[in-house]
Amino acid sequence: MPLGQNKNPIATVILVLFLMVFVIITSYFLALYLRNSRAASAQEKLEEIRNSLTVLDIEMYDNYYGENDTNVVDPPAWTVGADTPVLINMRNHGQLNHNWAIVKQGETVPVPFAEGQDSSILYYQAGMVYGDNETTFTFTAPEPGVYQVICTVEGHYPSMQGKLVVQ
Numbered sequence: 421m422p423l424g425q426n427k428n429p430i431a432t433v434i435l436v437l438f439l440m441v442f443v444i445i446t447s448y449f450l451a452l453y454l455r456n457s458r459a460a461s462a463q464e465k466l467e468e469i470r471n472s473l474t475v476l477d478i479e480m481y482d483n484y485y486g487e488n489d490t491n492v493v494d495p496p497a498w499t500v501g502a503d504t505p506v507l508i509n510m511r512n513h514g515q516l517n518h519n520w521a522i523v524k525q526g527e528t529v530p531v532p533f534a535e536g537q538d539s540s541i542l543y544y545q546a547g548m549v550y551g552d553n554e555t556t557f558t559f560t561a562p563e564p565g566v567y568q569v570i571c572t573v574e575g576h577y578p579s580m581q582g583k584l585v586v587q
């Protein structure tokens with residue numbers, strides 16, 4: 421049969437339609453497969469970040485961390501791995517504003533602590549958590565050691581303090 425000549429045009433139309441349907445169905449499943457594999461790798465990445473991240477739950481009251489107003493004699497301790505990303509989830513159950521700041525090793529916190537004025541002694545300072553609010557912040561843990569943690573709101577240190585144990 422010479423090219424360009426077709427004895428049965430209906431068969432050709434059916435063949436073309438069949439091919440079109442085949443291409444459409446194949447493309448659909450290919451797109452579905454690519455989307456799922458991309459979603460899976462995004463899910464894996466998220467899982468990887470979650471696993472490498474340390475989450476600290478910090479409870480705040482007027483004016484102390486943790487469950488008891490005994491921070492001066494028995495400061496609550498939070499433990500993290502050195503040089504790892506840390507997410508702090510701070511829940512302020514009090515009416516006053518509070519924050520959470522890591523003091524550099526070897527520094528002495530003056531009493532009273534004047535917010536802003538003495539911030540050079542801090543390694544990291546989270547933002548303010550307003551009364552009856554919850555906020556998260558992230559920072560990278562410093563080198564191993566035990567660090568003092570304070571609330572920098574004027575008058576809250578020394579009654580509001582804790583320890584960050586970096587391993």
Ligand SMILES: [Cu+2]
Binds near residue numbers: 518519572580
């Ligand atoms: Cu405070």
